[in-house]
Structure formats: C-alpha cells, structure tokens
Amino acid sequence: MATDDTNTAARGECQVEVWGERVDAERSQILAPACGITDTLELDTAAARIQGDRASVTGIAAGLKWVPSNAVYATALGTVGLGVEAAAFWARSPATEHWRAESLAIAGLASLAIGSAWNLYANLVSTHNLPDGKHVNGIRMAAAWQPGERWLLFVEGLASNDSRNLCNAGLRFWAMPGVLGLDVVTARSGTSGVSVSVGLGWYGLRLP
Numbered sequence: 001m002a003t004d005d006t007n008t009a010a011r012g013e014c015q016v017e018v019w020g021e022r023v024d025a026e027r028s029q030i031l032a033p034a035c036g037i038t039d040t041l042e043l044d045t046a047a048a049r050i051q052g053d054r055a056s057v058t059g060i061a062a063g064l065k066w067v068p069s070n071a072v073y074a075t076a077l078g079t080v081g082l083g084v085e086a087a088a089f090w091a092r093s094p095a096t097e098h099w100r101a102e103s104l105a106i107a108g109l110a111s112l113a114i115g116s117a118w119n120l121y122a123n124l125v126s127t128h129n130l131p132d133g134k135h136v137n138g139i140r141m142a143a144a145w146q147p148g149e150r151w152l153l154f155v156e157g158l159a160s161n162d163s164r165n166l167c168n169a170g171l172r173f174w175a176m177p178g179v180l181g182l183d184v185v186t187a188r189s190g191t192s193g194v195s196v197s198v199g200l201g202w203y204g205l206r207l208p
Helices: none
Strands: 013-023 026-036 041-051 058-066 072-074 079-093 098-114 118-129 135-148 151-160 163-176 180-189 193-206
Touching: 058 098
Parallel strands: none
Antiparallel strands: 013 026, 013 193, 026 041, 041 058, 058 079, 072 079, 079 098, 098 118, 118 135, 135 151, 151 163, 163 180, 180 193
16 A cells, blocks of 8 residues: 555564556566564665656655554544654666655554454655655545455555545455565556556564
C-alpha cells in the first residue's frame, strides 16, 4: 500500500520490500529496505529506477517513522495508533548524471485495528518541492482485510491538490506467514489508466 501504517520494525530488526511496475513503455523497479532503530523509531529507505521512451530518472529516499508507545489507545471500536513520518527525496537525470534534492515530506499516520481481520489507515501528507518551492498537500486512506493467515486484501484512495485521484487494490499471499509475502496490486488514475505491479516483502531480518 502507498498508505503507511503505524507499525514499526522492532529494534535491530529489518525488512525489505521490492516491486516492479510497467505502464505502456515505461518500467519501474523499487527497492525499499527499513530497519528498527528502537522499538518505536524506524529508518525507512528506498531506491527507484524508471526506464522508458521518455526521460528516465533514478531516485532515492530516506525517512524516519516514529510511533510513540503512549500513542496507542484501546477504544470501543478497536486499537488506535498514531505516528509521524518525515522523509527527503533525491533524483538524478541520466541526461546530466547530476543528483539534486527534490522534496521534503512530513506525514501524520493513523490506524485502527478492528478485531483480527480488519485494519483502517489514514495519512495526511504535506510535501515541499525544493526546485520550485511549491507545497502539495494530500490524503491517503486504505482498508485492509485479512480473512485468513495467508491472505490479505486491500483497497485505497490517494488524493492531493495538484493531481488527479488515484485508486489502488491489491492482495498479498503470505508464502511464509509474517515473513515472506507476495503481492499483486492494480492502480488506476485519470492520467495513466490502469497499471499492475508485482512485488514481495521479506520481514523479520535481524541485524548481525
């Protein structure tokens, strides 16, 4: 999901997510490792490569996600979690081979766990584009359903003040429950039509 949750990797524990997508002649691959610095603070990183008939860009990102232990509440509906994430993004154009800082972002994170099968997520995101100084604000919302130990299905919507809405739907098959997940996601927007991406996530890796 593009919508982030309020879970963080435990201290000294890492995860790796990787996925690929093709839209018309354009292909993209993304690698996103993350590690727990403490039980409530997670270091998130990502590297992306986009190839196609148009200009291709290679990008990297780094961020910190913090979910305080006292920001988790038991309610009549379920368990509510609150957190915040800050990130920075850099991009390189193959035409010039120069890297430049692209944007800074901060997001408020919220989640609601309803029983063992349902989770609702919401992100409020504010991004500052460094080259032109423009601010972009948006919201992400998702619902995830886990009917059994090996399957997870989700739908989500993303909207911002400078682009058309985006809708995603996907499923995860846990080849090894809680450790290795295989993903298929479809996305639809008014500008790029429908795309399909496939990926995997490997969790619970321990640092040496």
